[in-house]
Amino acid sequence: MRRFVPYIKYLKAIRAQFIGSVLCAALYGIISGFVLNYVLMKKVLPAVFSEGARDMSTWQIAGYAALVPAVFLVRALAAFFNSYLVSLCGVRVLEQVRLDFFQRLQALPLNFFARHTSGDLLSRGLADTNQLQYTLTNVGNEIFKQPATLLFALGALIYEASSTPDAWKMLLCLASVPLAVFPIRYVGKHILRRAQQLQSQLGVVSDRLSENLSATKEIRAFGLEERETNRFRTAVQSLFHVQMKIVKYSSFLSPTIEFISSLGIAGTLVYAYYANIPWTSFLFIVGAIYFAYEPIKKIGAINNDLKRGLSALDRIEEILNAPLEIDDPANPVAVDRLQGRIAFQNVSFAYKTDTHVLKDVTIDLPPGTVCALVGPSGAGKSTFANLVPRFYEVSNGGVTIDGIDLRAMKVADLRRNIALVSQDPVLFNDTIYNNLLLGRAGATREEVEQAAKDAFAHDFILSQPNGYDTMVGERGGKLSGGQKQRVALARAFLRNAPILILDEATSALDSESEAFIQRALQKLVVGKTVLIIAHRFSTIRDASKILVFEEGRIVAHGPHAQLYGTSPLYKTLYDRQQGAGAEVRA
Numbered sequence: 001m002r003r004f005v006p007y008i009k010y011l012k013a014i015r016a017q018f019i020g021s022v023l024c025a026a027l028y029g030i031i032s033g034f035v036l037n038y039v040l041m042k043k044v045l046p047a048v049f050s051e052g053a054r055d056m057s058t059w060q061i062a063g064y065a066a067l068v069p070a071v072f073l074v075r076a077l078a079a080f081f082n083s084y085l086v087s088l089c090g091v092r093v094l095e096q097v098r099l100d101f102f103q104r105l106q107a108l109p110l111n112f113f114a115r116h117t118s119g120d121l122l123s124r125g126l127a128d129t130n131q132l133q134y135t136l137t138n139v140g141n142e143i144f145k146q147p148a149t150l151l152f153a154l155g156a157l158i159y160e161a162s163s164t165p166d167a168w169k170m171l172l173c174l175a176s177v178p179l180a181v182f183p184i185r186y187v188g189k190h191i192l193r194r195a196q197q198l199q200s201q202l203g204v205v206s207d208r209l210s211e212n213l214s215a216t217k218e219i220r221a222f223g224l225e226e227r228e229t230n231r232f233r234t235a236v237q238s239l240f241h242v243q244m245k246i247v248k249y250s251s252f253l254s255p256t257i258e259f260i261s262s263l264g265i266a267g268t269l270v271y272a273y274y275a276n277i278p279w280t281s282f283l284f285i286v287g288a289i290y291f292a293y294e295p296i297k298k299i300g301a302i303n304n305d306l307k308r309g310l311s312a313l314d315r316i317e318e319i320l321n322a323p324l325e326i327d328d329p330a331n332p333v334a335v336d337r338l339q340g341r342i343a344f345q346n347v348s349f350a351y352k353t354d355t356h357v358l359k360d361v362t363i364d365l366p367p368g369t370v371c372a373l374v375g376p377s378g379a380g381k382s383t384f385a386n387l388v389p390r391f392y393e394v395s396n397g398g399v400t401i402d403g404i405d406l407r408a409m410k411v412a413d414l415r416r417n418i419a420l421v422s423q424d425p426v427l428f429n430d431t432i433y434n435n436l437l438l439g440r441a442g443a444t445r446e447e448v449e450q451a452a453k454d455a456f457a458h459d460f461i462l463s464q465p466n467g468y469d470t471m472v473g474e475r476g477g478k479l480s481g482g483q484k485q486r487v488a489l490a491r492a493f494l495r496n497a498p499i500l501i502l503d504e505a506t507s508a509l510d511s512e513s514e515a516f517i518q519r520a521l522q523k524l525v526v527g528k529t530v531l532i533i534a535h536r537f538s539t540i541r542d543a544s545k546i547l548v549f550e551e552g553r554i555v556a557h558g559p560h561a562q563l564y565g566t567s568p569l570y571k572t573l574y575d576r577q578q579g580a581g582a583e584v585r586a
């Protein structure tokens with residue numbers, strides 16, 4: 001239970017409901033453990049079956065009989081309110097945990113996402129939080145009710161045994177109680193291990209599903225349907241296997257505890273026979289034994305739930321406690337609009353191992369430089385560009401903008417000064433207008449439309465069924481590649497940041513889109529420091545500075561005319577690209 005303590009803070013806002021649920025649980029415990037037994041065995045049965053019972057009026061009989069449903073009614077109300085309020089608390093705590101989980105995902109560095117698959121993260125965010133919610137409400141439901149019931153049942157037993165001559169020896173029947181601890185511990189241990197397997201197997205299933213859904217076209221094109229189904233089947237079968245192990249252990253517990261409690265009752269029966277215990281006392285004590293074992297059985301079951309919840313919590317906390325790595329400094333330098341002088345000073349960088357993919361890179365790009373990054377595949381161009389918005393932290397050296405080390409400013413301040421247009425821009429499943437607005441929240445309608453005009457997107461947007469209010473579909477699926485690119489460029493116009501990072505699309509666009517995009521780009525780059533991961537020779541040639549990457553180093557830099565004569569690698573890359581046409585990568 002200690003593991004859940006840090007989350008108690010989330011109950012603050014609903015303190016009254018939580019206290020209400022505990023009080024209802026206590027009332028339930030008193031009724032189940034004592035009142036029910038007492039009313040039935042000590043009041044109703046003796047009154048109805050005693051020698052003078054024949055003389056009672058119908059009203060008197062009915063009065064005694066009505067006591068039974070009256071007690072059950074109060075117990076039912078206590079159970080209902082306990083369950084309702086506890087569920088409310090559990091759901092509220094989980095709402096916060098889910099939010100924390102999501103917020104953490106927003107703050108974690110990109111490196112983290114390279115280490116975790118999206119299926120695994122989805123499974124932690126959905127299946128594990130669901131399991132935790134189930135545990136919290138289920139365990140919460142019983143955690144006060146059952147111990148209260150046990151306490152009052154034991155109290156009733158001791159009270160009765162001590163007030164009936166010789167009956168105290170009947171308490172020996174409780175000697176079998178400790179026996180119940182063994183199966184509870186045994187099952188709990190196994191369930192914890194299996195629950196961990198179950199949750200991670202759920203991650204595998206979710207991973208297969210999300211990978212499959214993200215590659216629907218490739219699967220059909222390569223005829224991979226059967227292979228995919230088989231892969232999914234294997235994952236689901238493993239899940240089934242682990243699930244059944246859990247069912248086996250959970251189902252084992254209840255009957256075992258019932259059997260142990262029957263041993264106690266059998267012992268009581270033998271003793272009561274020899275000790276001549278009155279039947280009313282005997283029934284009361286057997287009732288109390290039953291009501292004492294029932295909570296033990298339930299506590300065993302909630303122990304299992306708890307173990308499953310703990311394994312889910314472990315997986316959620318792995319994310320909640322994952323180091324942020326890239327965080328704001330304690331005393332950030334105040335940054336408003338930067339000019340855009342980017343400088344790398346002896347920068348080395350490795351993704352995870354010691355293998356550096358950037359090695360001792362030093363370069364100074366004055367504001368307004370349009371800089372093309374070229375080099376063979378894997379040479380480090382994207383990595384270089386990704387260090388500027390501080391998507392990753394350098395291993396050695398430092399990156400500065402306007403002379404300020406990136407680590408000295410707030411991450412949000414830095415990124416507000418950068419616009420990013422990626423190769424395959426992602427649009428959210430929202431209207432075109434709202435997708436544009438992501439460039440700069442708070443922009444006016446006129447500004448948004450002007451940005452769309454600058455990006456040559458305005459006309460195609462107006463020709464959509466609902467103009468700017470047309471929904472773009474999941475990941476912008478209802479727009480063509482060229483249209484998505486223009487929306488992304490319009491977003492960059494709207495942002496109007498001093499630094500622009502552009503990953504040029506490698507796939508061919510139709511010539512009309514291509515021409516629009518080139519014209520938009522020419523306008524967009526004016527007055528900005530631009531890093532273009534360039535794949536078209538026209539872009540490369542027009543750049544004011546070209547950085548040639550090879551195996552993580554900048555081996556040459558300068559304008560096209562100079563590099564063409566001095567850098568053999570650049571000459572080869574450029575000639576190859578020019579020969580192969582606009583679509584071939586550098």
Ligand SMILES: Nc1ncnc2c1ncn2[C@@H]1O[C@H](COP(=O)(O)OP(=O)(O)OP(=O)(O)O)[C@@H](O)[C@H]1O
Nearest residue numbers: 114351352357375376377378379380381382383384
């Ligand atoms: N997230 C990552 N995790 C681990 N290694 C990575 C990651 N991203 C890139 N790398 C590795 O870093 C090296 C440089 O990659 P980078 O993407 O910067 O090259 P690039 O020059 O942009 O290549 P391309 O032109 O093919 O996009 C490569 O060896 C690549 O395998």
